[in-house]
Amino acid sequence: MSCREQIISEITNKRDLCQTISPEMKGKPIAQIFGMNSFNDAAMKKYLPKKTHEALKKIIKEGGGRVEPALAEEVAQGLKKWAISRGATHFTHWFHPMTGLTAEKHDSFLNVSKEGKIIERFSGSNLIQGEPDASSFPSGGLRSTFEARGYTAWDPTSPAFLVEGVNGTTLCIPCLFLSYTGEALDKKTPLLRSMDRLSEVAVKILHLFGNKTIHRVYTTVGPEQEYFLIDKAYYNRRPDLIITGRTLFGAKPPKGQEMEDHYFGSIKERILAFMHDSELEMFKLGIPVKTRHNEVAPAQFEIAPLFEDSNVATDHNQVVMETMKKIANRHDLVLLLHEKPFLGINGSGKHNNWSMADSEGNNLLEPGKTPHENLQFLTFLIATMKAVYKYSDLLRATVATAGNDHRLGANEAPPAIISIFLGEQLTKILDNLEKHKKSSYSDKAIIDLGISKLPMISRDNSDRNRTSPFAFTGNKFEFRAVGSSHSIAMANYTLNVIVADILNVLYKEIEKNIKTEKDFNKAVLKAIIPLITETKPIRFEGNNYDPAWEKEAKKRGLPNKKTTPESLKDLISRKNIAAFTKLNVLSEVEIRSIYTILVEQYIKVTNIEAETALTMAKTLVASAAIKYQNVLAKSVKNLSSVNGIDDKVLKKESEVVSMYSKLVVELFEKTEKLDAVLEKREVIHDEDKKAEFYCKEIIPLMYSLRETVDMLEEYTGDDYWPLPKYREMLFVY
Numbered sequence: 262m263s264c265r266e267q268i269i270s271e272i273t274n275k276r277d278l279c280q281t282i283s284p285e286m287k288g289k290p291i292a293q294i295f296g297m298n299s300f301n302d303a304a305m306k307k308y309l310p311k312k313t314h315e316a317l318k319k320i321i322k323e324g325g326g327r328v329e330p331a332l333a334e335e336v337a338q339g340l341k342k343w344a345i346s347r348g349a350t351h352f353t354h355w356f357h358p359m360t361g362l363t364a365e366k367h368d369s370f371l372n373v374s375k376e377g378k379i380i381e382r383f384s385g386s387n388l389i390q391g392e393p394d395a396s397s398f399p400s401g402g403l404r405s406t407f408e409a410r411g412y413t414a415w416d417p418t419s420p421a422f423l424v425e426g427v428n429g430t431t432l433c434i435p436c437l438f439l440s441y442t443g444e445a446l447d448k449k450t451p452l453l454r455s456m457d458r459l460s461e462v463a464v465k466i467l468h469l470f471g472n473k474t475i476h477r478v479y480t481t482v483g484p485e486q487e488y489f490l491i492d493k494a495y496y497n498r499r500p501d502l503i504i505t506g507r508t509l510f511g512a513k514p515p516k517g518q519e520m521e522d523h524y525f526g527s528i529k530e531r532i533l534a535f536m537h538d539s540e541l542e543m544f545k546l547g548i549p550v551k552t553r554h555n556e557v558a559p560a561q562f563e564i565a566p567l568f569e570d571s572n573v574a575t576d577h578n579q580v581v582m583e584t585m586k587k588i589a590n591r592h593d594l595v596l597l598l599h600e601k602p603f604l605g606i607n608g609s610g611k612h613n614n615w616s617m618a619d620s621e622g623n624n625l626l627e628p629g630k631t632p633h634e635n636l637q638f639l640t641f642l643i644a645t646m647k648a649v650y651k652y653s654d655l656l657r658a659t660v661a662t663a664g665n666d667h668r669l670g671a672n673e674a675p676p677a678i679i680s681i682f683l684g685e686q687l688t689k690i691l692d693n694l695e696k697h698k699k700s701s702y703s704d705k706a707i708i709d710l711g712i713s714k715l716p717m718i719s720r721d722n723s724d725r726n727r728t729s730p731f732a733f734t735g736n737k738f739e740f741r742a743v744g745s746s747h748s749i750a751m752a753n754y755t756l757n758v759i760v761a762d763i764l765n766v767l768y769k770e771i772e773k774n775i776k777t778e779k780d781f782n783k784a785v786l787k788a789i790i791p792l793i794t795e796t797k798p799i800r801f802e803g804n805n806y807d808p809a810w811e812k813e814a815k816k817r818g819l820p821n822k823k824t825t826p827e828s829l830k831d832l833i834s835r836k837n838i839a840a841f842t843k844l845n846v847l848s849e850v851e852i853r854s855i856y857t858i859l860v861e862q863y864i865k866v867t868n869i870e871a872e873t874a875l876t877m878a879k880t881l882v883a884s885a886a887i888k889y890q891n892v893l894a895k896s897v898k899n900l901s902s903v904n905g906i907d908d909k910v911l912k913k914e915s916e917v918v919s920m921y922s923k924l925v926v927e928l929f930e931k932t933e934k935l936d937a938v939l940e941k942r943e944v945i946h947d948e949d950k951k952a953e954f955y956c957k958e959i960i961p962l963m964y965s966l967r968e969t970v971d972m973l974e975e976y977t978g979d980d981y982w983p984l985p986k987y988r989e990m991l992f993v994y
C-alpha cells in the first residue's frame with residue numbers, strides 16, 4: 262500500500278468522532294458554563310472584599326492605570342483562592358511578544374513557609390510583575406540600546422483565565438511586556454495606549470455635542486476568524502505544512518470551490534464535533550463565540566465572537582486561535598491558520614469589525630434618531646474616513662507579512678489597495694452634504710440635506726460588497742485585510758491612533774468654528790464637509806478584484822504595495838512615525854524596532870520556505886520522479902521486445918517518457934538554480950536589501966520550481982506520488 266493509500270484507509274476507518282466532551286458537560290446551558298474559567302466580574306464579586314472589587318472595577322472601567330500594592334495584594338489572594346478552587350496548580354504571566362504568538366512561563370503556587378511547611382503562595386507582587394527572560398524574544402534592537410531585561414506587568418482590564426490541560430490547570434494572567442526603561446516589547450502596550458488616546462479626544466468631542474456624562478470611549482472589535490481543518494495524517498506527511506504552515510507544492514484539484522457546495526452545505530459531523538468541543542472551551546473561558554459556518558473553500562470554516570472592547574477582543578482572539586489548535590489535535594485534525602495554505606484556493610483572513618462606543622454603551626458609528634445625533638454620527642464616520650485616507654499606506658503595512666502577501670497581492674479578497682466602501686445610502690447622504698457645501702449651514706439646511714432623518718443603514722444593503730478591504734457595514738467598519746494568523750493588536754492600535762489623530766484635528770476645528778459661528782451645527786458641518794470632498798479618492802463601491810480598479814486607483818493616487826518589503830517601509834515614513842509619536846502611542850525608537858522585527862520575520866519565513874521547498878524537491882519529489890521515470894523507460898524497453906508491437910504504440914510511449922524526462926531535468930535544473938541563488942544571502946548584510954532579495958529573487962524561483970513539481974504530480978503514477986494531494990486533503994476528511 263502506498264503511503265497515501267494508507268492515510269486514506271486510516272481516515273476512512275476512523276469512525277470515532279472524538280467524544281471528548283464529558284457527559285456532564287454535554288448539552289449544558291451556555292449561561293451555566295459561560296465564564297467559569299475566567300476571573301470575571303461574578304468571580305471577583307465572590308472572591309474579593311467588596312471594597313477591593315469596587316476599586317478594581319473602577320480601574321477596569323477607566324481602561325487600566327496604576328494598581329497600588331495593597332490593592333494588588335488583596336486581588337492576588339482572591340485570585341489565588343478562586344484559581345485553586347478550580348483546580349489550578351500553576352500560574353503564568355501571559356503576554357504578546359512581537360512574534361505574533363503568545364508567551365508563557367509557568368510557576369507553581371508551591372512555596373515553603375518560615376516553619377518549613379509546604380504552602381501555596383501567590384502575592385501581589387507575583388500578580389503585578391513577572392520577569393521572563395526577555396533575551397529570547399525579538400526586540401528589534403531595543404534591548405541592546407536600552408536594558409538587557411524586560412518585565413511583564415499585569416493588565417487588570419483583561420480578565421485572568423484558567424487553561425485546562427489534560428492533566429492540570431494553569432492560571433493565566435494577561436500582561437504587558439516592557440523593557441526596564443519602559444519601551445514596549447509587545448503588542449498590547451501600544452494597544453492600551455491607543456485606546457486611551459482615542460478615548461480622550463472622543464470624550465471631548467462628545468462633550469461638545471452636549472453628552473457631558475460620558476467619561477470614556479471604548480473601541481470595540483469583533484474579529485471573524487477563518488481557518489482550514491485537515492486530517493492530521495495528511496499533515497504529518499507534508500513537511501511543508503509542518504514547517505511552514507502552507508503547501509509549497511500541490512497540483513490544483515479538478516474541483517475547487519466553484520460549485521459553492523461547501524459554503525452552502527451543512528457542516529460535516531466530524532467538523533461539528535470539533536466545533537462543539539472548542540466552543541465549549543471558549544464559553545468556559547468567557548469568550549462570547551457566536552457564529553460558526555463553512556467558508557468558501559473546501560475544508561475552510563469561520564468562527565465569529567460577539568464584539569468586545571479592543572483589548573479583551575485581542576486577547577480573546579489569541580485564545581480562540583490557540584484553543585482551536587489544541588482541540589483540533591484532540592480530534593485528529595490540524596488547524597491551519599496560514600493566510601494561503603493552498604495555492605489557487607481561497608485564502609484565510611480575519612474580518613476586523615471595528616467601532617467606538619461611549620461609556621453609556623452607545624455605538625458612535627450608529628446613525629441616530631435625531632438630526633443632532635446624526636451629525637455626531639457623521640462626525641465620527643467622516644473622521645474615520647479621513648484617517649483611512651490619510652494613512653492607508655500605514656494601515657496596509659500593519660497587515661504586511663510573508664503569508665498575507667499571497668492573499669493581498671494576488672487579486673483575491675481583498676487587494677493591497679485600501680479603499681472604503683460605504684454603500685448606496687451613505688454615499689447619497691455624503692454626496693448631498695457635499696453639494697451644499699457653499700450654502701449656509703443652518704438648522705434648516707440640516708433638514709434640507711436629509712440628515713435630519715438618516716435612515717438606519719440596513720445591514721443587508723451595506724454588506725453586499727465582499728471585495729472591499731474597508732467596508733462600512735451598518736454600524737461599524739470592517740477591515741478585511743488582516744491575515745488569519747495575525748494578532749489583531751497592531752491593526753487595531755493603528756486604527757485607534759489614526760482616528761484619534763484626525764479627531765484631534767476635528768476637535769480643534771469645531772472649537773474654532775464655534776467661536777465664529779455661534780450655531781453649533783454650522784460649526785460642525787463647516788469642519789466635516791471639506792473632508793467629504795477631500796476623501797473622495799478612497800471611496801470605491803465597485804469590484805475590488807477587477808483589474809480596472811488597479812488602474813483607476815493609480816490615477817487616484819492610492820498606494821498599491823503588493824509585497825511586504827515594499828509596504829513595511831511605510832511604517833517608518835515621516836508622516837506615519839509622527840502619527841504614533843504625536844500621541845505617545847509609540848516612540849520613534851519603538852516603531853523602528855517594530856519595523857526591524859517585521860522585516861526580520863519576513864526574511865526568516867521566506868528563507869525557511871525556500872529551504873523546505875529545496876529539501877522536498879531534492880528528496881521526496883526527485884525520488885518519486887526518478888522511480889517513475891524508470892518505470893516508464895522500462896515499459897518502453899519491454900514493449901519494444903514484444904514481437905509485432907505496433908510502431909504507433911511504441912512511438913506514443915516513447916513520447917511520454919521523453920516528455921516526463923524533460924520535466925525531471927527541469928526539476929533538477931530549477932532546484933540547482935534556487936540552491937545557487939539562495940547562496941547569495943550570505944553576502945547581503947543589509948536587512949532591507951535582504952528582504953528585497955527574497956521577495957524579488959527567491960520567491961519567483963520558488964514559484965517556478967513549484968510549476969515543475971506540480972506538473973510532475975499530474976504526470977506521475979498515482980501510487981508513486983509521496984505527498985498527500987489537494988483533492989485528498991481538502992475533500993477526504
Ligand code: ADP
Pocket residue numbers: 481482483484485552565566567568569614615616617624724734736737
Ligand atoms: P457579517 O458576517 O455579515 O459580517 P456578523 O453579524 O457576523 O456580520 O458580525 C460580524 C462581527 O461584527 C461580529 O463579531 C460582531 O460581533 C461584530 N460587530 C457587530 N457590531 C460591532 C461593533 N459595534 N463594533 C465592533 N464589532 C461589531
Ligand code: MG
Pocket residue numbers: 485612739
Ligand atoms: Mg463580516
